Amino acid sequence: MDSNPHSPCHLRLLSPPSFVFFLSATSTPSSSSPSPLFFTSIFHPFSGSPGLFALGSRVVMTNQANMVISDAKSGLTRAIAVALSESFSPQLVSQYFTRKKLLKKLESYGNDAGINAFLDSMRASSPTRRSSDAEHQDSWTLRHPSALSMFEEIMDASKGKQIVVFLDYDGTLSPIVDDPDRAFMTSEMREAVRDVAKLFPTAIVSGRCRAKVYNFVKLSELYYAGSHGMDIKGPAKGHRKGNQTVLCQPARKFLPMIDEVYKCLIEKIEHIPGAKVENNKFCLSVHYRCVEEKRWGELADQVKSVIKDYQQLRLSQGRKVLEIRPTIKWDKGNALEFLLESLETNDVFPVYIGDDRTDEDAFKVLRNRGQGIGILVSKSPKETNAPYTLKEPSEVMQFLKGLVEWKKRGCPCPCPCPCPY
Numbered sequence: 001m002d003s004n005p006h007s008p009c010h011l012r013l014l015s016p017p018s019f020v021f022f023l024s025a026t027s028t029p030s031s032s033s034p035s036p037l038f039f040t041s042i043f044h045p046f047s048g049s050p051g052l053f054a055l056g057s058r059v060v061m062t063n064q065a066n067m068v069i070s071d072a073k074s075g076l077t078r079a080i081a082v083a084l085s086e087s088f089s090p091q092l093v094s095q096y097f098t099r100k101k102l103l104k105k106l107e108s109y110g111n112d113a114g115i116n117a118f119l120d121s122m123r124a125s126s127p128t129r130r131s132s133d134a135e136h137q138d139s140w141t142l143r144h145p146s147a148l149s150m151f152e153e154i155m156d157a158s159k160g161k162q163i164v165v166f167l168d169y170d171g172t173l174s175p176i177v178d179d180p181d182r183a184f185m186t187s188e189m190r191e192a193v194r195d196v197a198k199l200f201p202t203a204i205v206s207g208r209c210r211a212k213v214y215n216f217v218k219l220s221e222l223y224y225a226g227s228h229g230m231d232i233k234g235p236a237k238g239h240r241k242g243n244q245t246v247l248c249q250p251a252r253k254f255l256p257m258i259d260e261v262y263k264c265l266i267e268k269i270e271h272i273p274g275a276k277v278e279n280n281k282f283c284l285s286v287h288y289r290c291v292e293e294k295r296w297g298e299l300a301d302q303v304k305s306v307i308k309d310y311q312q313l314r315l316s317q318g319r320k321v322l323e324i325r326p327t328i329k330w331d332k333g334n335a336l337e338f339l340l341e342s343l344e345t346n347d348v349f350p351v352y353i354g355d356d357r358t359d360e361d362a363f364k365v366l367r368n369r370g371q372g373i374g375i376l377v378s379k380s381p382k383e384t385n386a387p388y389t390l391k392e393p394s395e396v397m398q399f400l401k402g403l404v405e406w407k408k409r410g411c412p413c414p415c416p417c418p419c420p421y
Contacts, residue, residue, distance in 0.1 A: 140381035147375045147388040147399055154351075154373060154388070155406050161349040163403070164372075165196055166336060166362065168354030169206040169213050172377050172396055176319065178290050180278060185216060189393065192400040197221045199407050203339055205229060205332050207323060207358060209280040227251070227282035228325065228358055229335025234342065246342045248335075251282045254312065254326040258284060261306060261313065261324060268302040275299055282326070289320040318356045333361035352386075353377060353396055360385055375399070 210226030234246030274290030
């Protein structure tokens with residue numbers, strides 16, 4: 001066992017387990033941080049059913065143990081009590097990691113990409129939850145604990161730093177709905193975001209066009225990064241650098257092309273019931289949430305037929321939505337870095353909350369920087385770069401209210417505006 005307390009995979013047993021040992025495993029290509037494990041073999045030389053816990057490239061098996069795992073990248077300490085029942089099967093966990101290794105994220109499809117692979121990825125973006133998934137929830141939660149249950153530990157890690165809050169919109173501040181034009185946030189959620197923005201620089205980072213997401217949120221004191229971060233504008237006053245209004249539009253030259261493709265897509269898919277094209281200014285979204293699955297192939301074929309002549313556009317994917325974006329290297333992760341650089345202080349603690357595949361770019365940036373935390377909003381297990389989770393928008397609101405209450409109890413971190421408490 002690693003005895004170095006600063007190691008990313010340091011484990012300290014608080015109570016003697018029945019036994020602890022490590023198993024050989026294969027991992028995804030090495031990186032600066034732990035990556036998901038895919039087990040090659042699991043054996044149990046003793047009688048009984050041990051528990052299993054995986055972190056980075058190490059696996060711990062124990063009948064019952066209380067463990068503290070120190071994550072050196074984020075400086076956080078996660079206290080996890082493991083008490084697994086005798087019916088827990090290591091073989092089941094092995095099968096889970098293998099089966100849940102779905103198709104890789106659809107970063108880009110070239111014009112020669114096979115339609116079958118495209119359809120498989122469309123189905124994988126929102127898989128039907130099987131009853132067996134409930135058996136794996138505990139394992140996933142151990143690796144990605146609730147940000148609510150770990151709230152005090154997260155706040156401890158932020159002390160002495162300026163908290164900066166980044167929020168996705170759909171599925172994070174508002175529920176996912178069939179009609180994207182009716183994805184309204186509640187008035188209580190709006191108040192929670194407003195209260196947070198009084199104390200911390202706060203940004204909305206969405207795939208929606210900036211004007212549309214602003215019309216949903218209706219708070220002028222926020223930063224807004226629309227079109228997956230390709231259209232950024234800061235508040236007229238409040239948290240900003242000097243007297244300058246923050247503005248960034250790295251894909252402006254693509255606007256005529258995007259408008260042209262938008263018109264073509266409208267004509268191409270108008271005969272497919274439930275399909276909808278949304279113009280997000282610097283990118284386009286083709287929603288298929290209300291399209292019968294048997295027609296997904298037809299929809300995908302039509303979309304690909306339109307963009308095949310536009311080599312400067314690429315296709316990516318979200319939750320039952322296909323995204324058409326410029327090929328420039330700019331995503332939510334770049335938007336996050338740009339906004340952090342726009343602040344007056346370098347000693348920041350970013351908190352990014354999102355539910356979509358596109359938010360993984362931001363989670364990855366935070367992981368690689370070893371700064372702040374990412375929080376995935378999801379009820380079901382997913383592969384993610386975020387160390388923490390929340391289940392749904394109601395828990396996001398609870399977390400935001402917790403930030404405000406934490407600030408009321410004291411003001412240990414720097415704040416560029418006078419604290420009203």
